[in-house]
Amino acid sequence: xxxxxxxxxxxxxxxxxxxxxxxxxxxxxxxxxxxxxxxxxxxxxxxxxxxxxxxxxxxxxxxxxxxxxxxxxxxxxxxxxxxxxxxxxxxxxxxxxxxxxxxxxxxxxxxxxxxxxxxxxxxxxxxxxxxxxxxxxxxxxxxxxxxxxxxxxxxxxxxxxxxxxxxxxxxxxxxxxxxxxxxxxxxxxxxxxxxxxxxxxxxxxxxxxxxxxxxxxxxxxxxxxxxxxxxxxxxxxxxxxxxxxxxxxxxxxxxxxxxxxxxxxxxxxxxxxxxxxxxxxxxxxxxxxxxxxxxxxxxxxxxxxxxxxxxxxxxxxxxxxxxxxxxxxxxxxxxxxxxxxxxxxxxxxxxxxxxxxxxxxxxxxxxxxxxxxxxxxxxxxxxxxxxxxxxxxxxxxxxxxxxxxxxxxxxxxxxxxxxxxxxxxxxxxxxxxxxxxxxxxxxxxxxxxxxxxxxxxxxxxxxx
Amino acid sequence: xxxxxxxxxxxxxxxxxxxxxxxxxxxxxxxxxxxxxxxxxxxxxxxxxxxxxxxxxxxxxxxxxxxxxxxxxxxxxxxxxxxxxxxxxxxxxxxxxxxxxxxxxxxxxxxxxxxxxxxxxxxxxxxxxxxxxxxxxxxxxxxxxxxxxxxxxxxxxxxxxxxxxxxxxxxxxxxxxxxxxxxxxxxxxxxxxxxxxxxxxxxxxxxxxxxxxxxxxxxxxxxxxxxxxxxxxxxxxxxxxxxxxxxxxxxxxxxxxxxxxxxxxxxxxxxxxxxxxxxxxxxxxxxxxxxxxxxxxxxxxxxxxxxxxxxxxxxxxxxxxxxxxxxxxxxxxxxxxxxxxxxxxxxxxxxxxxxx
Numbered sequence: 001x002x003x004x005x006x007x008x009x010x011x012x013x014x015x016x017x018x019x020x021x022x023x024x025x026x027x028x029x030x031x032x033x034x035x036x037x038x039x040x041x042x043x044x045x046x047x048x049x050x051x052x053x054x055x056x057x058x059x060x061x062x063x064x065x066x067x068x069x070x071x072x073x074x075x076x077x078x079x080x081x082x083x084x085x086x087x088x089x090x091x092x093x094x095x096x097x098x099x100x101x102x103x104x105x106x107x108x109x110x111x112x113x114x115x116x117x118x119x120x121x122x123x124x125x126x127x128x129x130x131x132x133x134x135x136x137x138x139x140x141x142x143x144x145x146x147x148x149x150x151x152x153x154x155x156x157x158x159x160x161x162x163x164x165x166x167x168x169x170x171x172x173x174x175x176x177x178x179x180x181x182x183x184x185x186x187x188x189x190x191x192x193x194x195x196x197x198x199x200x201x202x203x204x205x206x207x208x209x210x211x212x213x214x215x216x217x218x219x220x221x222x223x224x225x226x227x228x229x230x231x232x233x234x235x236x237x238x239x240x241x242x243x244x245x246x247x248x249x250x251x252x253x254x255x256x257x258x259x260x261x262x263x264x265x266x267x268x269x270x271x272x273x274x275x276x277x278x279x280x281x282x283x284x285x286x287x288x289x290x291x292x293x294x295x296x297x298x299x300x301x302x303x304x305x306x307x308x309x310x311x312x313x314x315x316x317x318x319x320x321x322x323x324x325x326x327x328x329x330x331x332x333x334x335x336x337x338x339x340x341x342x343x344x345x346x347x348x349x350x351x352x353x354x355x356x357x358x359x360x361x362x363x364x365x366x367x368x369x370x371x372x373x374x375x376x377x378x379x380x381x382x383x384x385x386x387x388x389x390x391x392x393x394x395x396x397x398x399x400x401x402x403x404x405x406x407x408x409x410x411x412x413x414x415x416x417x418x419x420x421x422x423x424x425x426x427x428x429x430x431x432x433x434x435x436x437x438x439x440x441x442x443x444x445x446x447x448x449x450x451x452x453x454x455x456x457x458x459x460x461x462x463x464x
Numbered sequence: 465x466x467x468x469x470x471x472x473x474x475x476x477x478x479x480x481x482x483x484x485x486x487x488x489x490x491x492x493x494x495x496x497x498x499x500x501x502x503x504x505x506x507x508x509x510x511x512x513x514x515x516x517x518x519x520x521x522x523x524x525x526x527x528x529x530x531x532x533x534x535x536x537x538x539x540x541x542x543x544x545x546x547x548x549x550x551x552x553x554x555x556x557x558x559x560x561x562x563x564x565x566x567x568x569x570x571x572x573x574x575x576x577x578x579x580x581x582x583x584x585x586x587x588x589x590x591x592x593x594x595x596x597x598x599x600x601x602x603x604x605x606x607x608x609x610x611x612x613x614x615x616x617x618x619x620x621x622x623x624x625x626x627x628x629x630x631x632x633x634x635x636x637x638x639x640x641x642x643x644x645x646x647x648x649x650x651x652x653x654x655x656x657x658x659x660x661x662x663x664x665x666x667x668x669x670x671x672x673x674x675x676x677x678x679x680x681x682x683x684x685x686x687x688x689x690x691x692x693x694x695x696x697x698x699x700x701x702x703x704x705x706x707x708x709x710x711x712x713x714x715x716x717x718x719x720x721x722x723x724x725x726x727x728x729x730x731x732x733x734x735x736x737x738x739x740x741x742x743x744x745x746x747x748x749x750x751x752x753x754x755x756x757x758x759x760x761x762x763x764x765x766x767x768x769x770x771x772x773x774x775x776x777x778x779x780x781x782x783x784x785x786x787x788x789x790x791x792x793x794x795x796x797x798x799x800x801x802x803x804x805x806x807x808x809x810x811x812x813x814x815x816x817x818x819x820x
Contacts, residue, residue, distance in 0.1 A: 264537065264544040264721045274718035277545070281714040285707050292700065300697065308708060315715065 002360060003088035005380040010391030013086035013384070018325075020082055022318040024075035026199060026310075029192065029317070031068035033200030035112070035142040037230060038064065038119070039135030041223070046128055052219040058123045060207045065120045067203075069113050086385065089341035090156075090332040097163075097172050097179060098152050105148040111141040146192060151180035154188045157249065157328050159336055167336045168345050187245035194234045194241055195317065201230030202286070202306070202313050205294055209306035213299055224298035228290050231309075235287035250334070252425065253327035275323040282316040329426040338428030340385040350431035351415070355381065370435050375443025378436055382428070389447050399448040407448070408441040485695030491677045492690040498567035499675060499698075500705045505564050507706040508557035509663070511713060512595075515550035516652070523602070525648035527641045530727045533603040537724045548717035554596055556713060558743045561589050569801045572785065572794065573676035579782040581669035584662055586779055591659045593743055598651040600741060604644055607735065609728030612647075613639050615740040618747055621764040638730060679794065737819040746808045747771065749815030778804065 006013050038061055045053035084091045095102070115138035122131055159167070162178035172179075204227040211220050246254065260273020286309050294301045332339045342350070349358075355378065356362040362377050379395075387393045399407060414423055414430040415437060430437065473479055490499060522540060524532040536543035565585060568574060574582035601612040616639070620630040635642030681689060692698055740748050754767035777800065785797035 261541050262539060262543075264723075274721065278715055278718045281711055285711050288707060289704060293704070297700075300700070305704065308704075312711060315711075 004361065005384055006085040007380065007384065008086075008388075010388060012386070012388045012392045013082075014386060015392060017079065017082045017086055018322070020075055020078045021321060022314065024072065024079055025317050025321055026314050027067055027072040028076060029196045030064075030199045030203045031072050031112075032142045032146050032193075033196030033198070033230075034064050034068065034203055035116075035135075035139045036197065037200040037204055037227075039132055039139055041226065042132055042135055044226075046132065050219070050222070052217075053223060054123075056208070056211065056219055056223055058120075059211075060204060061120045061123070063207050064203075065116050069116055073113070087332055087341065089343075090337055093172075093333060093337060094152060094156075097176065098155075099173075101148050101152060101176070101180065105145050108141045108144040108148070112138060112145060115141060143193075146196070147189065150189045150192060151182075151185055154184040155179050155182055156332065157253070157324070157334050158182045158184045159334055164335050168343060184245060184248045187241060187248050191238065191241040191245050194238050195320075198231050198234035198238070198286075199313060199317075201227045201234075201290070202309050204230070205290070205301070205306040206303070206310055209301055209303040221298040224294050224301050228295035228298075231290045232287055232295065235283055238283065249327060256327055256329075256425075272323050272326050275319045275326070278319040279316050279323070282312040282319070286312050286316070330424060330428045340382050340428050342382070342428055342431065347429060347431055351433070353433075355432040355436055370438040370442060372439070372443055372446065374436060374439035375441070375446075378432060378440040379443055382430060382432075382440075386427075390450075395444060396447050396450065399444050402445075402448060404441060404445050407444050408438065411437050411441055411444075482695065485699075486693050488674070488694035489691035490675050490694055490698040491681060492692045493678070493681045495567075495571060495678055495681075498563075498571065500702060501560050501564040501567055502670070503702045504705055504709050505557055505560040506663075506667075507709050508553045508560055508713075511553040511710070512550060512557060515546050515553065518546045519550055520652065525602070525645050529602060529604040529641070529644045529648075533605070533724055537722075544721050545717055548721040549713055551722040552716040552720075553713050554599065555742075556709065556716075558589075558592055558596060560709075561585075561592055562743075565589060566801065566805060569781070570798065571676065571678040572797075573678075574782045575676075575786065576782065578669065578673050578676055581666060581673065582782055583779060584666040584669060588659065588662055588666060591655055591662070595651060595655050595659070596741060596743060598647040598655065601639070601644060601647045602651065603724060604641075604728050605725040606728050606732070607725045607738070609639060609730070610734040610738045611740055612643070613734075614738055614748070615744060618740075618744065618751065621751060622768050623765050626768075640730070739815065739819045742812060742816075745815040746811040749811040749818065750807075752815075752818075753811075774804065 008016055011019075038057060041053065041057055045051065045057065115134055119131070119134045119138055122134065126134075155163075160175070160178040160182040163172060163175040163182075166172055166175050205224060208220055208224050208227060213220055246257070256270075256272040257276060258273075260270030260276075264270050264274075289305055289309055293305050328334060328339075330338055332341070335344065337343050356374060359377060359381065362374065379389075383395070387395050387398070390396045402410065411430055413421075414427065415432070418424070430440075432440070469478070490496070519536065522532055522536050522543065523529070533547070536547055538544070568582065568585065597612075597615055600615075601608050616630050616633060619633065620626050622629065631637070633643070633646060634640075635646050677689070739745065750770070751764070751767045754770065755763040757763065758766050781797055781800075785793050787794055
């Protein structure tokens with residue numbers, strides 16, 4: 001508890017990251033896939049003398065430039081702010097481990113953004129070959145950003161045994177390469193590249209569908225078919241990459257997927273399966289709509305079709321990213337740091353010496369006695385990363401009508417049960433001294449009482 | 465592929481069907497979007513049929529009803545998904561039918577010669593609502609038990625025959641296992657037996673008279689009116705709508721799977737804020753309001769009288785809005801439609817606000 005706690009009522013901090021990510025990811029992946037689409041289409045147009053494609057590509061590149069360099073870049077920085085506020089410990093670990101990786105990524109970002117601007121503003125102003133070279137420069141630099149960030153993202157699920165062996169020693173950066181090229185690096189990279197390519201096709205369909213068929217004529221139809229070819233094969237390849245990724249994740253994460261087939265009883269566990277179903281359904285729909293409408297009958301392809309495909313692609317991307325986050329539970333960095341920022345190797349210390357004793361935000365008095373203030377600090381530090389008091393994963397609902405004794409025994413279960421216990425499959429172990437746990441129970445009871453009082457008031461009002 | 469087609473064509477006359485379908489046209493104008501809602505309703509109904517049959521494999525009416533739904537939800541592979549898809553598609557079905565009905569009303573598609581299409585559609589909506597009501601009790605959990613108890617107050621309020629009908633539905637004075645048995649028979653045998661032929665009739669009416677054009681479009685010279693072929697254009701778009709609907713059902717079922725509460729216990733007090741499903745909320749709230757204004761039996765009579773009058777006026781609209789042009793009567797019918805829509809929306813929101 002080295003950092004202040006960012007209390008986001010009702011939705012919780014995690015959803016702030018999630019909401020920005022849902023907006024950012026379809027754009028950032030388009031920034032990479034679209035970067036490949038533009039020079040490839042331009043190359044084809046020049047090679048086969050389809051010069052009527054060029055004005056269309058120019059229009060698409062304007063949309064591309066505005067969307068990726070304004071909305072994509074701003075929301076990307078937004079994610080940075082959000083993760084630093086919601087998960088400061090984990091962000092600190094990532095920075096300490098991957099600072100040079102990130103520095104290199106930012107170099108590529110600068111090249112990428114510059115190249116995108118030059119590419120758009122030099123249409124018809126520089127020789128074709130040079131213009132195309134700028135496009136390729138953009139494509140390569142944008143892929144390089146993915147190559148780097150993918151190492152950091154996949155590290156969070158599977159940080160590698162080599163890195164875990166030095167975790168907490170201060171020498172973590174010495175294991176940069178094993179941590180970077182971890183067991184899920186390659187399947188994750190391939191999967192993301194396929195997503196980028198599919199999104200490039202879908203976004204191109206959005207631009208093309210807004211062009212008047214009578215005005216753009218045959219070129220529009222041909223380009224719609226060309227864009228469809230970027231989408232359809234991906235939906236054949238993606239399940240293969242997904243299966244590869246699935247086989248690479250730790251077995252505990254795979255079990256989450258199987259559990260949800262049978263039941264919805266175990267709460268968030270089964271979300272992974274449910275989210276998996278959404279991905280399956282939405283991607284299959286996109287493939288069908290793109291094949292039957294864009295590829296088979298390009299003249300009939302409308303903006304409504306393109307917008308539906310895009311909406312479904314956003315849902316599919318958001319669902320997959322959510323599942324990726326969910327299978328990491330109870331960790332934020334697999335096997336090392338729990339989702340509430342506690343390090344696995346510090347659990348015994350916290351239980352022995354107290355959790356609040358390590359906090360910069362608790363006074364010595366609060367650490368030693370059972371009181372509400374200490375309970376609030378315990379809640380914020382250990383529960384607040386995933387739970388809110390009365391909104392998303394509401395504690396009022398989860399505690400329900402339990403009395404003080406029942407709450408305390410539940411908390412002891414969360415503290416003492418074996419790491420293989422049901423709760424620990426998705427929740428970090430609770431830590432703290434006896435007094436600290438009692439303080440937390442006191443605070444949770446007060447939340448539960450507030451909830452009951454509200455319900456009673458409603459009943460009273462309802463009966464009047 | 466061509467050989468297979470030829471083989472089937474020789475025996476089933478596929479070319480004739482294709483020719484017939486390609487001659488059929490659908491009016492193309494700024495309200496064409498509303499034409500898809502009938503198809504969406506049909507698709508939701510088909511999803512219910514399929515998922516309903518799958519649920520039948522494991523569901524056991526009577527005293528084991530709750531336990532069997534518990535097994536479906538928590539033990540059987542993807543049982544929760546089938547149950548959730550069934551429930552969500554039922555809700556979407558009714559929503560789509562409501563949208564379809566109001567779009568038909570405002571586009572004046574009930575006018576001659578389409579009166580029977582209008583009436584059969586209304587009857588299908590009525591049956592759909594009874595489908596929803598009878599299905600809601602089947603899990604026999606706390607919520608469905610008490611909501612059914614409250615819901616049976618509506619037929620109970622019908623003067624003279626109401627209590628008798630409510631007793632027949634309940635199978636006694638209280639909601640219990642006999643009620644589940646009766647509702648099950650109603651839900652899986654009687655209602656489909658009535659619904660399916662009526663649906664066929666409704667579709668035949670649409671086929672017979674074609675899709676109607678709103679008066680504003682009809683007023684245009686024939687040369688200015690646009691159409692699209694039913695096959696393949698409209699059908700392809702309709703199928704795309706079905707796909708979108710399937711996605712919506714899958715999204716809702718996956719993100720908000722239908723939960724199962726504790727088993728119904730008649731000795732327990734009803735949980736706070738118990739209310740009927742959203743499609744009965746308007747009637748429920750209206751009865752409550754009228755009951756508060758005019759207490760006692762008279763209030764019930766007035767409440768039910770208002771309903772009956774509203775329904776009769778709604779169903780009889782083809783009789784008093786007969787002009788082919790948008791005259792005074794047509795405007796009055798539109799105002800009546802807007803009034804009915806406002807009443808339903810306001811009383812539904814009011815009903816929810818009162819129980820929240």
